[in-house]
Amino acid sequence: MKKIKRICIVADAYPTETDPKNPFIDQLVIAFTELGIECIVLNPVSLTKKIIRKSVLRPKRWSKKTNSSVIEIYSPRYLTFSSKKFWFINTNFLNLILFQYSCLKVLKEIGPNFDAVYGHFIFPSGISANKISKKFNIPAFFAYGENTNYTIDNLGADKTRKLLKDINGVVAVSTANKENLLKQNIVDENKIGVFPNSINNKLFYKRDKVEMRKKYGLPENAFIVAFVGRFVDIKGANRLSEAIQIVGPDKVKSIFIGFGNVGPNCDGILFEGKQPHENIPELLSAADIFVLPTLAEGCCNSIIEAMACGLPIISSNRSFNDDILDETCSIRIDPMDINAIAEGIERLYENEDLRKKLSDGSLKKAQFLNIEERSKNIIAFMEEKIQDKSQDTKR
Structure with missing residues (x-):
């Protein structure tokens, strides 16, 4: 050959x-x-x-x-x-x-x-x-x-x-x-x-959460939801923002990495905007979960990057995610259902054992996606x- x-x-x-x-x-x-x-x-x-x-x-x-x-x-x-x-x-x-x-x-x-x-x-x-x-x-x-x-x-x-x-x-x-x-x-x-x-697993890997929060001035004991993607309707930063308001910004804080005209407007945003690519794995490592209520993807790099940083995933139940997400690492939801997104966040907020299980599942799956x-x-x-x-x- x-x-x-x-x-x-x-x-x-x-x-x-x-x-x-x-x-x-x-x-x-x-x-x-x-x-x-x-x-x-x-x-x-x-x-x-x-x-x-x-x-x-x-x-x-x-x-x-x-x-x-x-x-x-x-x-x-x-x-x-x-x-x-x-x-x-x-x-x-x-x-x-x-x-x-x-x-x-x-x-x-x-x-x-x-x-x-x-x-x-x-x-x-x-x-x-x-x-x-x-x-x-x-x-x-x-x-x-x-x-x-x-x-x-x-x-x-x-x-x-x-x-x-x-x-x-x-x-x-x-x-x-x-x-x-x-x-x-x-x-x-x-x-x-x-x-x-x-992903490049030399860049995207799990860092110490406490160290990353200190580095970026994030509150040590907050429950932080991370989003990475363009601020457009198809990616769903706006829908995630509404879901966070339902859960309560007193419970949940958030990081929105991206740019565009359909961005978040919930309370409790700790960071919003662009970041150099090399900073993203550090900010992901500072979060507790990753949420992306996306409507359409080829195969989403942002989800895989979050998995490599050990985050439980909440994302779309549509077929484009089937190759990378299952019950071992994620909660799959209807990306247009604001209440379902909020329920997924609430479930992970209240259940530390489930967060640990899905975090381990994300790390395991990401090993094969390098x-x-x-x-x-x-x-x-x-x-x-x-x-x-x-x-x-x-x-």
């Missing part, structure tokens, strides 16, 4: 220190380099969006050092148009073509000598990875971790299916995501592997699919 030694990563968003969007693809790429795999990232940047938002353009070529390697990132400019659909005009097609052109232009300059190309999400990166595959005869894969259907809806299921017809494999982050692809017949089932998201194992399993899956395709071609 041929081993993968060099990967081209395609991502329409890649984090920098000043623009930290999409950190999880960066963590996976770093994990790939730790396996001795050379990674080149194609990260086209929309010139239109940068001009409109008056934001600083990242260099056309830049690099990031890891413990074992240097990741080279190329950020060619391309124009984009607002997403509109008329009778026979869909500007998403034009955006896709321009995105693909910018990727192909870089590959013509640096050479397409890769063992695989990996697109992060379906549109535009996954479809572009398949375009690169056809152009340069490189096996292509894409990750499917979207929390809604938006990357399929951009072009429609029929067109998306045709554009991904020859893809070698798909890395789905949950069984629910896999089922969504199958329901819409986007790719064949034998091409899909399920690899739940994971980025090192995930990266190894994804590479093994890709190598297997390349081998399968090679054998099919010979028949």
Whole structure:
């Protein structure tokens, strides 16, 4: 079986220190380099969006050092148009073509000598990875971790299916995501592997609660609920806030890490706002439980990070959580039911033995959700699919 030694990563968003969007693809790429795999990232940047938002353009070529390697990132400019659909005009097609052109232009300059190309999400990166595959005869894969259907809806299921017809494999982050692809017949089932998201366990691990509370000036004896996520309706900071008011802010204090327009307004908030990524595990370790009444996820990193810090979880009973949450580590609730969220909090507030049981369960589950194992399993899956395709071609 041929081993993968060099990967081209395609991502329409890649984090920098000043623009930290999409950190999880960066963590996976770093994990790939730790396996001795050379990674080149194609990260086209929309010139239109940068001009409109008056934001600083990242260099056309830049690099990031890891413990074992240097990741080279190329950020060619391309124009984009607002997403509109008329009778026979869909500007998403034009955006896709321009995105693909910018990727192909870089590959013509640096050479397409890769063992695989990996697109992060379906549109535009996954479809572009398949375009690169056809152009340069490189096996292509894409990750499917979207929390809604938006990357399929951009072009429609029929067109998306045709554009991904020859893809070698798909890395789905949950069984629910896999089922969504199958329901819409986007790719064949034998091409899909399920690899739940994971954490860097060198950063996310349980710290001493008393020490962390002293460090951040939090009350030593308070019962603290933690939330991490964007302040948007889909994540549910507003619903958690209402539930805390029902339980009583005299009993429960809270930490809300995130930003957005649909934030908390309950009493007893100890901290609200953004935090550097490296501070999050310390603040999680200072809390007693983690609550995220989310409506839609691919596979939620925030939940896994909280589990790694030893927190009992209260979260959605919807299928996207099935791969990571069960009765050993969590209380599953209807994320739209404020009273159910409040009852879950009250139950954990009153039952120290249950908190201990779910905390132990979280730590145990998180041991198997680390980025090192995930990266190894994804590479093994890709190598297997390349081998399968090679054998099919010979028949």
